[in-house]
Amino acid sequence: MRIRRPEPHTLAGAYALDALDGTDRARFERHAARCRECTREVTGLREATARLAAAAAAQPPAALKEALRAETARTRQLPPAARGSGATGRTRPRQGVRRLGVRRLALALGGAAVVAAVTVWVTASLGPPAGQPVASQEIATVLTAPDAVKMTATVRTGGTATIVMSHHDGMLVFAAAGLRQLPPAQHYELWLIGSGRDRPAGRLPTPSHGMTGPVVTAGLRSGDRLGLTVESATGIRRPTTPMILELTL
Amino acid sequence: MSPPRSPWAGAAPGTDHADLAALLARVAVGDRAAFDAMYDRVAAPVFGTVRNVVRDPGLTEEVTQEVFVEVWRAASRFDASKGSPMAWVATIAHRRAVDRVRSEQRSADRDRRAASPMIAYDDVAETVEDNLDRERVRRCLGTLTDLQREAVTLAYYGGHTYREVAGLLGVPAGTVSTRMRDGLIRLRDCLGAGR
Numbered sequence: 303m304r305i306r307r308p309e310p311h312t313l314a315g316a317y318a319l320d321a322l323d324g325t326d327r328a329r330f331e332r333h334a335a336r337c338r339e340c341t342r343e344v345t346g347l348r349e350a351t352a353r354l355a356a357a358a359a360a361q362p363p364a365a366l367k368e369a370l371r372a373e374t375a376r377t378r379q380l381p382p383a384a385r386g387s388g389a390t391g392r393t394r395p396r397q398g399v400r401r402l403g404v405r406r407l408a409l410a411l412g413g414a415a416v417v418a419a420v421t422v423w424v425t426a427s428l429g430p431p432a433g434q435p436v437a438s439q440e441i442a443t444v445l446t447a448p449d450a451v452k453m454t455a456t457v458r459t460g461g462t463a464t465i466v467m468s469h470h471d472g473m474l475v476f477a478a479a480g481l482r483q484l485p486p487a488q489h490y491e492l493w494l495i496g497s498g499r500d501r502p503a504g505r506l507p508t509p510s511h512g513m514t515g516p517v518v519t520a521g522l523r524s525g526d527r528l529g530l531t532v533e534s535a536t537g538i539r540r541p542t543t544p545m546i547l548e549l550t551l
Numbered sequence: 552m553s554p555p556r557s558p559w560a561g562a563a564p565g566t567d568h569a570d571l572a573a574l575l576a577r578v579a580v581g582d583r584a585a586f587d588a589m590y591d592r593v594a595a596p597v598f599g600t601v602r603n604v605v606r607d608p609g610l611t612e613e614v615t616q617e618v619f620v621e622v623w624r625a626a627s628r629f630d631a632s633k634g635s636p637m638a639w640v641a642t643i644a645h646r647r648a649v650d651r652v653r654s655e656q657r658s659a660d661r662d663r664r665a666a667s668p669m670i671a672y673d674d675v676a677e678t679v680e681d682n683l684d685r686e687r688v689r690r691c692l693g694t695l696t697d698l699q700r701e702a703v704t705l706a707y708y709g710g711h712t713y714r715e716v717a718g719l720l721g722v723p724a725g726t727v728s729t730r731m732r733d734g735l736i737r738l739r740d741c742l743g744a745g746r
Contacts, residue, residue, distance in 0.1 A: 312725070312728050312729050312732055313713075313728050313732075314732055315703075315728065315729075315730075315731035315732025315733070315734065315735045315736075316706065316712075316713040316727075316728045316731045316732070318735060319703065319706035319707050319713075319731055319735070320645050320646050320649045320706070320707075320710075321706035321711065321712050321713040321716065321731060322712065322713065323653055323712050326712075326713075326714075345633055345634045345638075346739055347732075347735045347736070347739060348634055348638045348641075348642055349634060349635060349638050349739060349742075350735050350736075350738045350739035350742060351638070351641065351642070351645065351707060351735070352596075352635065352637045352638040352640075352641040352642070353684060353687075353688055353738075353742050354600075354688060354703075354704075354707050354708070354738075355596045355597070355599070355600040355637075355641035355644065355645065356596045356637070356641075356684040356685075356688070357684045357685040357687075357688035357689070358596065358599035358600050358602075358603050358708065359595035359596045359598075359599045359684070359685075360595060360598055360599035360602055361594075361595050361598070362594050362595070362597075362598035362612070362615060363612065366594075366598075366612055366615060366616060367587070367590060367594070369616060370590065370616060370619050370620070370623075371583075371587075373616060373619075373620050374583070374586060374619075374620060374623045377620055377623055377624055378624070379579070379581060379623065379624055379625075379626065379627065380624055380625050380627055380628060381627060382579070382627040382628070383627070383628050
């Protein structure tokens with residue numbers, strides 16, 4: 303199983319170098335707006351990139367200064383920003399509760415597969431599927447948590463799982479794409495694996511168009527890992543088959 | 552033409568920051584003399600940075616001009632608690648140059664530059680002159696691993712995205728983003744910049 307965790311904190315360097323474009327940049331800025339540590343880090347790294355700029359110094363043609371005099375003379379200046387708002391380049395409000403549209407939800411989860419999964423779920427949620435009912439409020443809580451972390455992992459028997467987790471809220475959102483189709487008598491079951499006994503963390507709904515979930519799991523404890531098994535019986539208290547996914551949270 | 556005075560050289564650390572911040576505060580209220588003085592201080596780093604990324608001389612001048620109009624326009628938004636004035640100006644300059652290049656110049660010119668990934672670093676390495684910054688930056692770049700240095704310079708001086716850099720170096724994008732971060736942290740610590 304491979305765990306990919308390039309999201310989004312490790313992009314602070316690339317962001318400070320302006321090496322993110324379009325979606326990547328917007329995604330990082332969304333993250334940084336809620337991540338004080340990221341903002342602080344970018345600020346520090348930009349002092350380093352400013353030195354790269356200084357090292358590249360080259361004298362501009364004198365005519366440029368004259369041209370600028372004319373240009374500034376007819377350029378209106380911005381008034382000071384309202385308190386608390388950022389410097390140039392950050393115009394979006396840093397705080398404030400916004401309603402989560404399906405698209406934003408999907409964007410936050412990232413990946414076309416998950417976009418489809420969320421869309422499917424929203425469509426289906428008019429009449430929630432049997433098994434694990436999904437509450438949009440809970441999903442929103444996890445996705446907008448300041449400490450939300452996204453992980454992607456490959457399921458041993460096929461498929462990719464995406465998890466967004468908030469340790470602070472003790473919750474995670476699980477969605478998967480391309481899971482192997484199971485016989486009708488079987489289902490996928492999530493587990494929280496901690497120091498004590500494994501705890502059942504929810505039965506995955508039947509996949510629709512290759513997409514599974516999202517489901518919300520609450521009650522995370524520090525040091526927990528997330529597991530996935532294939533089970534036949536319902537209401538079991540412990541896994542009866544080997545883990546096909548095991549993730550350190 | 553007098554040589555550019557570096558915002559870093561000579562004075563004790565912090566002094567120049569304070570000077571430049573004071574100039575920006577005056578620019579924010581429309582002080583043209585302050586704007587001229589500020590320009591003299593930062594024009595060379597801005598022009599050099601833009602030129603590195605943009606390359607084309609005409610476009611370099613155009614973008615440099617846009618950068619200074621933006622500095623004039625947004626001077627009131629400079630916030631000293633969010634970094635030094637030089638970092639603020641350099642960020643505007645580099646961002647503007649990179650955005651311009653990405654929207655306009657997807658041509659053979661960029662591909663040609665892409666084919667020689669070390670050129671940016673060599674530019675820095677070989678034109679030492681009397682520039683104290685350049686010497687120090689060059690030395691600190693030398694403390695980075697090859698991959699860190701290439702990732703940082705290709706992005707900053709070449710204006711490439713980290714995904715492009717990954718393609719150029721034949722390394723996974725995730726690795727590149729990590730090296731960029733590690734490399735910048737090391738550079739920052741070596742230069743004694745930030746914090």
